Amino acid sequence: MDREILAVDSEFNQVLQSDTCRLYQLQSHTCSQGHPLNRFTWGNKKSLVDAMGSGINLREEILEMYMRNYHGGAMRLVIIGGEPLDILEGWTMELFSKVKTGPLLDIGPKTDIPFWKPGKLYKLEAVRDLHSLFLSWTLPCLHKEYMKKPEDYLAHLLGHEGKGSLLYFLKAKGWASSLSAGVGSGGSQRSSYAYIFEMSICLTDSGLKNVCRLSHVYDSVHILDGRNFISFFWSASF
Structure with missing residues (x-):
């Protein structure tokens, strides 16, 4: 061995x-x-x-x-x-x-124990010279939804970079330079327990100082709630 x-x-x-x-x-x-x-x-x-x-x-x-x-x-x-x-x-x-x-x-899944307790903030010193904000949400297991891929819709809508998007707003504030969102390809991100949807925001120095004011991320999530964005996304794409 x-x-x-x-x-x-x-x-x-x-x-x-x-x-x-x-x-x-x-x-x-x-x-x-x-x-x-x-x-x-x-x-x-x-x-x-x-x-x-x-x-x-x-x-x-x-x-x-x-x-x-x-x-x-x-x-x-x-x-x-x-x-x-x-x-x-x-x-x-x-x-x-x-x-x-x-x-x-x-x-x-063989446990009902949740991944994390919500509302927790952890600070980790980076190896590289950068400031990043990572947010994670757990979604139900979507293995059986592979023909619909709802997580890809969320990734497109929350990771959009055009005018009116979350990144567009954060750039205008001088708080961020890039943003990505989606479910990773690893086993822990796409398990039978749950899917982990993550958002990564590359922060500027000003964004790091105002990190606790980035509730606008959740404003973007709330905008999607209860609205027929899926039909809009489909018609706009095809």
């Missing part, structure tokens, strides 16, 4: 100075006690060696996890190709027939 532990530790050290990764770990650290996200999600040499020191057999735990989760009952396979069906079928059997079978897994 020594080589594997060093590989994990090397990956950890590569992202140690990444503001994005540090922020994600802060989210895990501040997650509600008892929630699956409330843990050290990266892992490093210290955490793994400490686990072995407490009597945990890492190799057995890894093998048990593999046997429990890595089987056909936990997987879905979609084949897309321009070749004839019999050729696609042959390739599929050649490549995937050795995947062992297993029971269908219940991938639904």
Whole structure:
């Protein structure tokens, strides 16, 4: 296991100075006690060696996890190709027939514990020379809404940069230089527990001084509430 532990530790050290990764770990650290996200999600040499020191057999735990989760009952396979069906079928059997079978897994959420208590503000010193404001909201799991993608509508409307937008207003105030919004692609952002919608605002020095006055973000959210913006967005786009 020594080589594997060093590989994990090397990956950890590569992202140690990444503001994005540090922020994600802060989210895990501040997650509600008892929630699956409330843990050290990266892992490093210290955490793994400490686990072995407490009597945990890492190799057995890894093998048990593999046997429990890595089987056909936990997987879905979609084949897309321009070749004839019999050729696609042959390739599929050649490549995937050795995947062992297993029971269908219940991938639904297994806890009712919320991610965070709302209304919390945390300050994290950045590695890079910048000022950023990150806001996070939890949405219901949207796995089954993949044909509609409501989170993409929100990302477009809140991340819009044109006249009348939130960013346009913040720039006019001299408080921000850029803004992005949306649900990340990581597993913790798109889990069966919830989707995490995030907004990142790059602040100016003036914006940092007035960060507590940025309630205009919530004004923009409230404007969307109860209005038929989806139909407007659809007609404007198509």
